[in-house]
Amino acid sequence: MGRLFWKLFAALFLALISTVITVGNIVQWELHQKHPHMQKVPSQSWSAANRSTPAPNSQNQTGYVHSSNELNYVELLLNFPFSALVFCLITSAIFAGILAWSISHPIKLLLEHLKTAADGNLLIRVSPKIKVSHDEFAELGAAFDLMALRLNSMIKSQSNMLHHVSHELRSPLARIQMAVGLVMQNPKKMQSSLQRVELEAVRMEKMIAELLEIFRLESGMQKLQKTDLDLKGLLAGIVGDVQFEKQDARIHLDMPDKVILINGQLELLQRAIENVVRNAVKYGPALGKVAIELQRSERTGEVIIEVQDQGNGVEQQELEQIFKPFIRGRSASQIDGHGIGLAMTKHIVEAHGGYVKASNLSPIGFMVRIHLPLANKSSAG
Numbered sequence: 001m002g003r004l005f006w007k008l009f010a011a012l013f014l015a016l017i018s019t020v021i022t023v024g025n026i027v028q029w030e031l032h033q034k035h036p037h038m039q040k041v042p043s044q045s046w047s048a049a050n051r052s053t054p055a056p057n058s059q060n061q062t063g064y065v066h067s068s069n070e071l072n073y074v075e076l077l078l079n080f081p082f083s084a085l086v087f088c089l090i091t092s093a094i095f096a097g098i099l100a101w102s103i104s105h106p107i108k109l110l111l112e113h114l115k116t117a118a119d120g121n122l123l124i125r126v127s128p129k130i131k132v133s134h135d136e137f138a139e140l141g142a143a144f145d146l147m148a149l150r151l152n153s154m155i156k157s158q159s160n161m162l163h164h165v166s167h168e169l170r171s172p173l174a175r176i177q178m179a180v181g182l183v184m185q186n187p188k189k190m191q192s193s194l195q196r197v198e199l200e201a202v203r204m205e206k207m208i209a210e211l212l213e214i215f216r217l218e219s220g221m222q223k224l225q226k227t228d229l230d231l232k233g234l235l236a237g238i239v240g241d242v243q244f245e246k247q248d249a250r251i252h253l254d255m256p257d258k259v260i261l262i263n264g265q266l267e268l269l270q271r272a273i274e275n276v277v278r279n280a281v282k283y284g285p286a287l288g289k290v291a292i293e294l295q296r297s298e299r300t301g302e303v304i305i306e307v308q309d310q311g312n313g314v315e316q317q318e319l320e321q322i323f324k325p326f327i328r329g330r331s332a333s334q335i336d337g338h339g340i341g342l343a344m345t346k347h348i349v350e351a352h353g354g355y356v357k358a359s360n361l362s363p364i365g366f367m368v369r370i371h372l373p374l375a376n377k378s379s380a381g
């Protein structure tokens with residue numbers, strides 16, 4: 001038994017004893033109020049206390065006798081019913097023990113499990129051991145288990161992420177080392193090697209910046225600086241940029257006439273939508289069409305940005321996975337990329353109160369739909 005048990009035991013035991021004594025005194029006082037000229041004296045001692053006064057009913061264990069004297073406390077103590085006191089002590093000890101155990105035992109169990117969790121074992125579960133109590137301790141145990149489960153999966157996903165990051169950073173670093181080695185062997189290759197170094201450095205910088213953005217959005221550290229944005233203008237700008245970089249891309253943009261306003265942070269939303277448009281161009285066939293449609297739904301109060309391409313899409317079981325960092329479709333292995341784009345899109349869209357969904361089209365094609373809530377004042381226009 002721990003210290004808490006004995007503290008609780010002592011407190012409860014004293015509380016029970018004092019309650020019993022108080023109740024006893026109150027009963028005695030009540031009797032005294034009702035029969036002011038009578039005094040309760042235990043039967044085995046009445047003769048000692050009042051030898052000259054016979055008991056009114058000698059068959060009874062307890063009797064009332066007239067007394068004109070003040071209560072004699074010493075005699076009362078001597079005549080105290082000690083068997084009742086022993087009984088009271090034993091029952092109080094039993095109840096105090098049970099109560100103290102029912103409180104201290106789950107706390108002790110929780111403490112032991114917390115120590116085990118602090119040592120790194122997050123697979124332990126405490127609720128099966130204390131759920132029988134069906135009280136707040138059972139809830140505490142369930143909350144502890146849930147916390148351990150979440151922490152475990154968070155740690156797993158972070159170490160997964162770390163593994164992917166180091167893996168993704170190794171390839172550009174290896175190429176930089178190769179470029180440097182090449183210049184050392186042949187100084188004439190200085191120009192092309194420096195270009196390679198710059199390219200790889202830019203790639204790494206972009207990847208790290210995107211990762212940091214995901215971490216910030218995930219942790220909720222980043223407070224969005226929202227303003228009302230003209231979504232049609234934003235989309236036209238993105239399409240213009242992508243088209244400029246890939247002149248032969250066939251991008252069709254279909255937008256309603258009305259102005260569409262959404263409330264959000266410009267650069268983030270721009271990046272989220274751009275990732276999807278770039279993917280459609282990158283993974284679609286060389287001369288395939290990319291159709292972007294902007295729809296506004298008054299019924300649901302949202303705006304939908306639909307991006308379709310004519311590529312092969314992803315395997316059905318990959319549809320959810322591709323929104324996780326560093327997860328790439330099997331057919332994407334030959335195409336340049338890190339698998340961060342869609343994870344970022346998802347985080348940004350969700351931070352703006354929306355959601356994103358991907359689906360394969362029949363017979364061929366891939367579609368990503370971004371749902372975002374309309375700004376309150378969006379009906380203007």
Ligand SMILES: Nc1ncnc2c1ncn2[C@@H]1O[C@H](COP(=O)(O)OP(=O)(O)O)[C@@H](O)[C@H]1O
Nearest residue numbers: 279283313322328329332337338339340341342
């Ligand atoms: N339009 C698309 N068509 C086919 N597959 C796609 C498309 N967009 C995304 N994907 C799949 O989703 C994966 C994750 O995409 P993303 O996060 O943008 O990373 P990356 O493009 O760097 O691989 C891609 O690797 C690819 O397998």
Ligand SMILES: [Mg+2]
Nearest residue numbers: 279337341342
């Ligand atoms: Mg991408």
